[in-house]
Amino acid sequence: MIYLDNAATTLKKPPQVIDAVVRAMGSFGNSARGTHEEALAASRVIYDTRCKLAALFGCKRPDHVAFACNSTEALNIAISGCIRPGEHVISTDLEHNSVLRPLYRLEAEQSVSLSFVPADRKGNIDYADFERLLRPETRAVVCTHASNLTGNVLDIARIGAFAHAHGLTFIVDASQSAGVLPIDMEKMHIDVLCFTGHKSLMGPQGTGGLCVREGVDIRPWKVGGTGVQTYSKSQPEQLPTRLEAGTLNGHGIAGLNAALDFLNETGIDVIHAHETALLRRFAAGVKDIPGVTLYGDFDRERTAVAALNIGDMDSGEVADILTEDYGIATRPGAHCAPRLHRALGTEEQGAVRFSFGWYNTEEEADEAARAIREIAT
Amino acid sequence: MREKKLYLVITFHTTAAAIAMERLCRAQGLPGRLIPVPRELTADCGMAWRAGVEDRAALEAVVAREQLEAAGFHELMI
Numbered sequence: 001m002i003y004l005d006n007a008a009t010t011l012k013k014p015p016q017v018i019d020a021v022v023r024a025m026g027s028f029g030n031s032a033r034g035t036h037e038e039a040l041a042a043s044r045v046i047y048d049t050r051c052k053l054a055a056l057f058g059c060k061r062p063d064h065v066a067f068a069c070n071s072t073e074a075l076n077i078a079i080s081g082c083i084r085p086g087e088h089v090i091s092t093d094l095e096h097n098s099v100l101r102p103l104y105r106l107e108a109e110q111s112v113s114l115s116f117v118p119a120d121r122k123g124n125i126d127y128a129d130f131e132r133l134l135r136p137e138t139r140a141v142v143c144t145h146a147s148n149l150t151g152n153v154l155d156i157a158r159i160g161a162f163a164h165a166h167g168l169t170f171i172v173d174a175s176q177s178a179g180v181l182p183i184d185m186e187k188m189h190i191d192v193l194c195f196t197g198h199k200s201l202m203g204p205q206g207t208g209g210l211c212v213r214e215g216v217d218i219r220p221w222k223v224g225g226t227g228v229q230t231y232s233k234s235q236p237e238q239l240p241t242r243l244e245a246g247t248l249n250g251h252g253i254a255g256l257n258a259a260l261d262f263l264n265e266t267g268i269d270v271i272h273a274h275e276t277a278l279l280r281r282f283a284a285g286v287k288d289i290p291g292v293t294l295y296g297d298f299d300r301e302r303t304a305v306a307a308l309n310i311g312d313m314d315s316g317e318v319a320d321i322l323t324e325d326y327g328i329a330t331r332p333g334a335h336c337a338p339r340l341h342r343a344l345g346t347e348e349q350g351a352v353r354f355s356f357g358w359y360n361t362e363e364e365a366d367e368a369a370r371a372i373r374e375i376a377t
Numbered sequence: 378m379r380e381k382k383l384y385l386v387i388t389f390h391t392t393a394a395a396i397a398m399e400r401l402c403r404a405q406g407l408p409g410r411l412i413p414v415p416r417e418l419t420a421d422c423g424m425a426w427r428a429g430v431e432d433r434a435a436l437e438a439v440v441a442r443e444q445l446e447a448a449g450f451h452e453l454m455i
Contacts, residue, residue: 032392035411035424040399047396063393063446227392228423238390238446 002328002364006275006357007148007176007305009198009205011329014262017255021204024254031250032227032241042250049253050240052260057174057193058184059211066243067209067253071175072098074194074210077243078171079103079142081218082192085110087139090130090168093119093343094147094154097336099173103142113137119343122297123150130162140169145177149337149353150296150344151279151305153181160189169216175199176303179263180272191216200271201263202358203256206249212239220245271358275304278356278365282306285369291376295344295351304356307335310376315350318375322352326371330354381454385409385433387426387440388418388448395424401443408432415455427455 003011024045029038031046050065059065068074079102083089089103093116106112115133117125130141141163146153156172163170171192174183178193179200185193190213197207212218223235224245236242263271280298283306287294291311296302310318319332333350334341341347354368389395399411409428418425428436430452440447 032424035413040396040411043392043396044399047393047400050393063391063397228390236390238394240393241391 002326002360002367004354004356004360004364004368005329005331006360007199007303007353007355008331010200010202010357010359012357012359013202013204013255014259016258016262017203020258021251021255024251028250028254030247033247045254045257046248046250049257049260052257052264053195053209053211056183056260056263057178057195057211058186059193059213060186061214064212064214064239065209066212066240067207067248068243069206069249070198070208071173071194071196074196074208075099075171075173076102077221078192078194078210078218079106080221082169082171082216083110083112083140085112086137088113088115088135088137090115090117090133090138090141092117092125092143092154093339094123094125094144094149094152095142095337095339096144096148096173096175097338098175099142099144100339116339119340121344123147123152123295123340123344124297125154127155127158127162130159134166138166138168140171142171142173144173144175145181145183146303147296147337147340148176148305149307149335149340149351151176151302151307152296153177153301153303156183156190157188163191164189176305180268180275180303182268185211185213192218197252197256197259200357201256201259203259204252207252207256210243218243222246266358274358275356275360276302278360278362279304279306281362282354282356282365282369285366286372289373289376292372295346305353306355307351307353308372309346309349309351310372312349315352318352321375322371326367328368328371383430383452383454385428385430385436386412386415386418386451386453386455387428387436388414388423388451389425390446390448392424394446395426397443398426398440398445398447401439401445402426402436405439407435407439409436415453417453417455418449418451
C-alpha cells in the first residue's frame with residue numbers, strides 16, 4: 001500500500017513514538033493527581049513536552065502551552081474563548097471547518113459578524129483585503145497557515161503584522177504546517193497557535209493543543225477537575241490549568257514528546273524539503289496529462305499537498321480506483337473546506353488529494369503519477 | 378508515626394509550575410522534592426516543593442531568577 005494521505009494523519013510514525021506510548025501506558029499515573037512516582041512520571045513528561053513545543057513554536061512560556069485532543073478542540077477553545085458577542089472577525093476562504101464552524105456558531109448564537117478574505121481560482125488571497133475588511137468592531141483574525149486542500153501557504157508574518165498594527169487577536173490554525181514550516185509566535189505576532197500532534201508532528205492521534213501569548217485571556221471552554229484549587233467553584237486562572245480540565249492524554253503526549261525529539265534530530269527543514277521534492281516530482285508527472293486539473297499555486301512556497309481532478313470524474317470514484325487497483329491511499333471529496341471548494345469551482349466534484357510525508361519515496365510518487373495517467377487515458 | 382520536623386514548603390498555582398521547579402532544582406543541583414501540599418497551608422489538593430529551611434535563600438533565588446510563579450514560601454512543622 002502506498003499511503004498518500006498524510007495531510008489527514010501520518011500513518012507511519014517514528015518507531016520511538018510507538019515505544020514511548022507503550023512505555024507510558026505501562027508506567028504513567030495521572031498527571032497532576034499526586035506526588036507518587038507514577039503521577040510524577042506523567043507530569044514530568046507532559047511538562048517536558050510543553051517545553052519542546054514552546055521551543056519549536058517560539059512560545060515564550062512553556063506553561064502557556066495547553067494540551068487539547070487536536071486542532072479542532074484547540075480552535076474551539078481559542079475562538080469561543082477570545083471572541084465576545086457583537087464583535088467582528090476576519091478569516092479567509094482557505095479555512096477548514098475546524099475554524100469555520102466555531103465561527104459560524106458565534107455568528108448564529110452571539111451576533112458575531114464575519115468577513116472572509118476571498119480566494120481566487122488558484123486558491124490565493126490578496127493580502128490588502130485584510131485592511132479592506134477591517135471595521136471598528138473587528139476583534140480578531142483567525143486563519144490557517146496552510147490550506148489542507150491546495151497546500152498553499154499563507155504569509156502568516158504579514159497577516160500577523162496587520163493584526164498587531166490594529167490591536168487584533170491573531171489565532172492561527174497550524175494543523176497543516178506544524179512540523180514542516182518554521183513558526184515563531186513572537187516574530188509572526190501570533191497570539192494563539194492551534195496545532196495537532198498526529199499530522200506532520202508525527203505524534204499519536206488525540207494529541208494537540210494551543211500555545212498562548214502572555215497576556216492573552218481565553219475563557220475556558222470546558223471546566224472541571226484540575227488537581228489544584230479543589231475548593232474553588234471556578235476554574236483556576238493560571239495557564240495551562242485554566243484550559244486543561246480533566247485528565248490529560250499523558251500516554252499520547254509521551255508519544256508526541258518522542259516525535260518532537262525525532263523532528264529536532266531530523267530537522268523540520270529537511271523533512272519539508274523531502275516532502276515537497278516528492279510533491280513536485282508527482283506534480284510534474286501529472287500536470288500535463290490531458291484532462292487532469294491540478295489545483296493550487298505551485299509557483300510559491302507550499303506544503304506537500306496536491307489536489308486534482310480527472311475530467312469530470314467523481315473524485316470519490318478516482319480515489320476508489322486508486323485504492324482498489326493501485327493500492328494508493330488518497331482523500332477524495334470536500335476535505336472539510338467548503339469555501340475553498342466554492343472558490344476553486346469544485347463544490348460538486350470535490351477533488352482527489354495526494355499528500356506526501358517523511359516516509360514516502362520517489363518510487364511511490366512516480367507510481368501515483370503513473371496511476372493517474374492510466375486512469376485518465 | 379513519622380516525626381515532625383521544620384521544613385520549607387513552596388506552593389504553586391499549577392502542576393506545571395511545580396514540575397518546572399523540580400526540573401530547575403534537579404538541573405541546578407538544588408535540594409528538595411515534591412510532596413502533597415500539607416493541610417496547614419491549604420485544603421486543596423496539589424503539590425509543593427519541600428526542602429530544608431536552610432535552603433530558603435537559594436530556592437528563593439532560583440524562583441525569582443527563573444520567574445517561576447510560586448504561590449508562597451512557608452516554614453512549618455510537618
